[in-house]
Amino acid sequence: MEPPKIWREKRQRYLGIGVKCLDCDYKAFPLTSFCPSCGSGNVQEYKLAEKGRIIQFTQVNQTSNDMMANVPYAIGIIELEDGIKVTGQIVDIDYSLIEIGMPVRMVLRVLSKDGTEGLIKYGFKFIPVD
Amino acid sequence: MSKVGIVSYGSYIPKYRIKTEEIAKVWEEDSKEIVNQLQVNSKSVPGPDEDVITMSVESARNAINRWGGNVKDIGAIYVGSESHPYAVKPTATFVAAALDAEESLTAADLEFACKAGTAGMQMCFGLAKSDMIEYGLAIGADSSQARPRDPLEYTAGAGSAAFLIGKKRVIAELEGTYSLTTDMPDFWRREGAIYPSHGNRFTGSPAYFKHVIEASKKLMEQLGSRPSDYKYVTFHQPNTKFPLSAARMLGFSKEQIDLSLVCKEIGNAYSASSMIGLANILNYSSPGDRIFVTSYGSGAGSDAFSFLVTDMIEEVKSYPLNVDYYVNRKKYIDYGVYVRFKGVLR
Numbered sequence: 001m002e003p004p005k006i007w008r009e010k011r012q013r014y015l016g017i018g019v020k021c022l023d024c025d026y027k028a029f030p031l032t033s034f035c036p037s038c039g040s041g042n043v044q045e046y047k048l049a050e051k052g053r054i055i056q057f058t059q060v061n062q063t064s065n066d067m068m069a070n071v072p073y074a075i076g077i078i079e080l081e082d083g084i085k086v087t088g089q090i091v092d093i094d095y096s097l098i099e100i101g102m103p104v105r106m107v108l109r110v111l112s113k114d115g116t117e118g119l120i121k122y123g124f125k126f127i128p129v130d
Numbered sequence: 131m132s133k134v135g136i137v138s139y140g141s142y143i144p145k146y147r148i149k150t151e152e153i154a155k156v157w158e159e160d161s162k163e164i165v166n167q168l169q170v171n172s173k174s175v176p177g178p179d180e181d182v183i184t185m186s187v188e189s190a191r192n193a194i195n196r197w198g199g200n201v202k203d204i205g206a207i208y209v210g211s212e213s214h215p216y217a218v219k220p221t222a223t224f225v226a227a228a229l230d231a232e233e234s235l236t237a238a239d240l241e242f243a244c245k246a247g248t249a250g251m252q253m254c255f256g257l258a259k260s261d262m263i264e265y266g267l268a269i270g271a272d273s274s275q276a277r278p279r280d281p282l283e284y285t286a287g288a289g290s291a292a293f294l295i296g297k298k299r300v301i302a303e304l305e306g307t308y309s310l311t312t313d314m315p316d317f318w319r320r321e322g323a324i325y326p327s328h329g330n331r332f333t334g335s336p337a338y339f340k341h342v343i344e345a346s347k348k349l350m351e352q353l354g355s356r357p358s359d360y361k362y363v364t365f366h367q368p369n370t371k372f373p374l375s376a377a378r379m380l381g382f383s384k385e386q387i388d389l390s391l392v393c394k395e396i397g398n399a400y401s402a403s404s405m406i407g408l409a410n411i412l413n414y415s416s417p418g419d420r421i422f423v424t425s426y427g428s429g430a431g432s433d434a435f436s437f438l439v440t441d442m443i444e445e446v447k448s449y450p451l452n453v454d455y456y457v458n459r460k461k462y463i464d465y466g467v468y469v470r471f472k473g474v475l476r
């Protein structure tokens with residue numbers, strides 16, 4: 001895990017920062033320097049809504065070594081309250097209890113660990129709103 | 131001149147719990163006797179993707195959301211813990227970034243066993259009172275480790291609490307603070323060691339009780355206050371028995387301390403222990419209530435505080451993600467899952 005990549009992505013991973021196009025109002029995640037809809041470079045930071053609903057999910061049983069501590073885990077597509085869809089892990093719930101339409105909210109968790117001496121990568125995941 | 135005090139507060143407790151009887155079963159010990167002795171039914175366990183950084187951020191976000199002010203006005207962030215994920219790379223920098231409070235602030239990690247969080251509160255009170263900062267955020271967070279089969283395994287829990295300190299919209303004015311510090315070999319962990327060691331029975335009278343009792347007495351003496359002047363009190367909670375005994379020895383009633391005893395369900399949250407107790411007390415406080423707090427950290431020291439709750443408490447009390455919410459949000463796990471979550475298997 002390269003320090004520059006972790007540093008560059010911290011705002012989007014810790015805070016859920018994407019972009020909003022000032023020309024066509026399109027909102028997107030993750031951070032880009034061009035609008036994915038109209039191609040304009042006239043974009044500014046936009047903070048995603050922190051709550052949403054699960055629209056699809058599946059279980060991950062195999063992954064890279066730096067994430068194996070969490071396996072098996074659930075990953076889902078979440079439609080946030082502002083209409084943007086993001087992918088994220090769904091935690092603090094048994095896989096058998098996850099349902100489509102379930103309300104969730106963002107929390108900060110460990111995404112991966114580079115062994116016992118490398119960097120720890122943090123970012124948002126989702127937990128059920130209960 | 132406006133007084134310095136607590137402006138907002140937030141807490142966080144992981145969802146997972148292991149029951150005292152589940153741990154006792156593994157070691158074939160008498161769980162009834164242990165529960166009777168410690169008065170701890172279960173302890174909190176962080177999920178496999180939780181640590182002091184993630185828990186600090188959650189409690190800090192709860193304090194900020196409860197307050198609703200501008201994070202850029204925070205001039206200091208201190209995180210007290212004995213289980214920072216990095217030996218070198220401050221937890222406080224992650225908190226600043228995750229709150230979007232970068233870049234104009236000072237920050238540092240503190241360590242003083244279970245009282246590093248209240249030491250951070252004192253630093254924030256000093257900086258805010260002297261107008262060196264507008265607001266300071268003091269966090270106590272721990273994900274404590276206990277060697278399997280060590281008596282500590284029954285109580286070593288996890289959690290976090292964050293206090294925003296300043297002079298504007300104060301919900302609890304600081305009436306005074308007093309600290310007692312001595313060099314005491316009651317509990318320690320050497321650099322690079324995974325598990326802490328302790329002096330068994332030595333941890334009681336000369337350590338916990340001496341510091342908590344003397345610091346509390348001294349502060350009340352300085353303020354000219356008595357236990358009966360306070361609506362609520364909280365002490366550090368290594369188990370439930372110690373704070374109850376300390377309260378009795380000082381002349382506080384069971385009613386005054388009862389609300390703070392989250393230890394019964396979450397165990398010892400170390401740096402967050404007395405701070406989660408205070409956060410729960412604030413949830414139930416009314417204007418005019420006085421609150422007494424004394425932390426304890428091995429090594430050893432106690433920080434005592436006296437607070438007066440103001441009318442502003444009513445503005446922030448209704449925030450839903452409070453101590454009750456986190457205490458009730460729970461899932462019991464067995465010893466096998468506990469061992470996996472704690473990373474005991476390497």
Ligand SMILES: [Zn+2]
Binds near residue numbers: 036037
């Ligand atoms: Zn556009």
